[in-house]
Amino acid sequence: MSESDSKKHLGEVLLELGRISEAEIERALEHQRLQGGYFGQALVDLGILEAEELDQGLASQANIPYMSPKAGQIDPEVAALMPTIWAQRHNALPILREEGWLTLLVDSPLKFGLADELARRTGLSVRLALCSARHLRDLIREVYQLDPVQQKASEVLSLEAFWSLATSPPALRWGLTVRRNQIIGWIRRGGHTQRHRLMHNWLSFFDRLLSPPPSQLLPPHGLRQWRASLRSDQSPPAVLIQSLSGPGGHDLIFEPVSDTVRARSRLPSSEQIASLRRSLAREAVVLAVHSPTGQAARELVTRLPALLLKSEHRSICLLREGIHAVSDDMLVASPPEEGDEDILAFLEALHLDAVGLEIDPGHASRWRRALKLAPLVMIVLSGMKPGELMPPGINWLLTKSREDQTDWELV
Numbered sequence: 001m002s003e004s005d006s007k008k009h010l011g012e013v014l015l016e017l018g019r020i021s022e023a024e025i026e027r028a029l030e031h032q033r034l035q036g037g038y039f040g041q042a043l044v045d046l047g048i049l050e051a052e053e054l055d056q057g058l059a060s061q062a063n064i065p066y067m068s069p070k071a072g073q074i075d076p077e078v079a080a081l082m083p084t085i086w087a088q089r090h091n092a093l094p095i096l097r098e099e100g101w102l103t104l105l106v107d108s109p110l111k112f113g114l115a116d117e118l119a120r121r122t123g124l125s126v127r128l129a130l131c132s133a134r135h136l137r138d139l140i141r142e143v144y145q146l147d148p149v150q151q152k153a154s155e156v157l158s159l160e161a162f163w164s165l166a167t168s169p170p171a172l173r174w175g176l177t178v179r180r181n182q183i184i185g186w187i188r189r190g191g192h193t194q195r196h197r198l199m200h201n202w203l204s205f206f207d208r209l210l211s212p213p214p215s216q217l218l219p220p221h222g223l224r225q226w227r228a229s230l231r232s233d234q235s236p237p238a239v240l241i242q243s244l245s246g247p248g249g250h251d252l253i254f255e256p257v258s259d260t261v262r263a264r265s266r267l268p269s270s271e272q273i274a275s276l277r278r279s280l281a282r283e284a285v286v287l288a289v290h291s292p293t294g295q296a297a298r299e300l301v302t303r304l305p306a307l308l309l310k311s312e313h314r315s316i317c318l319l320r321e322g323i324h325a326v327s328d329d330m331l332v333a334s335p336p337e338e339g340d341e342d343i344l345a346f347l348e349a350l351h352l353d354a355v356g357l358e359i360d361p362g363h364a365s366r367w368r369r370a371l372k373l374a375p376l377v378m379i380v381l382s383g384m385k386p387g388e389l390m391p392p393g394i395n396w397l398l399t400k401s402r403e404d405q406t407d408w409e410l411v
Helices: 009-014 024-036 039-045 051-062 084-090 112-124 135-145 157-165 202-209 259-264 269-281 295-301 305-309 340-350 364-370
Strands: 093-098 101-106 125-130 173-179 185-190 192-199 223-232 238-246 249-256 285-291 315-318 331-333 354-357 378-382 396-399
Touching: 009 039, 009 051, 024 039, 039 051, 039 192, 051 125, 084 135, 084 157, 093 135, 101 112, 101 135, 125 315, 157 185, 157 192, 157 202, 192 396, 269 285, 269 396, 285 295, 295 378, 315 340, 340 354, 340 364, 378 396
Parallel strands: 101 125, 285 378, 285 396, 315 331, 315 354, 354 378
Antiparallel strands: 093 101, 173 185, 173 249, 185 192, 223 238, 238 249
16 A cells, blocks of 8 residues: 555655654655655654654555564464565565464565465465565575575576675675676675576566666666665665666666765755746746755756756756766767757757756857856856856855755855
8 A cells, every 4th residue: 555545645645654743744745755755764864753763654554564573473384385486586584483374474465476376376365564675685594594695606596686695785886787697786895796597577676676776777788877865765775877888788886875875866845946936937047056066066066957847847967977867857968079059059949848967158149049048047056266256147046055065055
């Protein structure tokens, strides 16, 4: 059941349990509107709830118990009702059998389909209990006596099992080598690299797990970098992805998002967003976005149209380098090395709602054309010195003095 299908919204449930206040609900809804994602994850991101408190609230919302059993409390014969690979693939574990009922521990109340499958395979009635995703992954390894370091490289793992090995706890980095006849997953941890042969459903798995989905971003050839968010029940909450693609396949590298990158990706305040919206309602806006190296500026420019414009906006960003937050409703691409005039003519013909660019203001005619490409034009600036004059034609400036600074200044 989803939040929208529930009899009560998650916020109502947590309010009745005394876990949050009305004011905190409003804060979380505003955070969700600006950042996207799930309401529950917004509560965690803002520090209003711990992840375990959120899980307990989800269990109450779904009217199922919340449990955190230890491995020694689980009957091995009950766990053995389902094979190890099934438990790893679904992150689900049978833990208790009594009076014709089987209790299945899951990490999401949406996994009620597993209860039906387990009932068919065992002939028992099945009820769900909720547990944190990380605790459940650790529990499965303990109950089935799995050692991720000693995992046999010859065994073909599901993508779910591989992701669990890589993220519990998160490795320094991990990745995939995708070729026509095989998929190899690797995990770099403690100065050593583990390798595993994987099943071939890698792209559909990552499309379900990551937002934006890799199938929308992987180029047929060349290098690409982007940041992706994970489902709210997963850890880490976001990863940096690098891909190299060509006729022979793909290679992908995943790294957990650091605190520095999380700070870099912070959005402007709701008051600053409201000021920019009011300005857009009156006139076309040319907004410069500045950070010392340009990384935070590029990150923000890719996300601003979703915050400032209507949901059906048409927007394009042409950015020269860096890891970008790529939304589902925006095209983000690298500009060609040459032919800027051709690109400007193409963008003019599209009559877009927003354009994000990195362009040299020293070329006066090209600069003037760029500032008229859309009602909202966003210019990435980097390396400006204190007191340096702004390029001509800019209405607003969003700036920060350090890449890891959390707050933006609107001028």
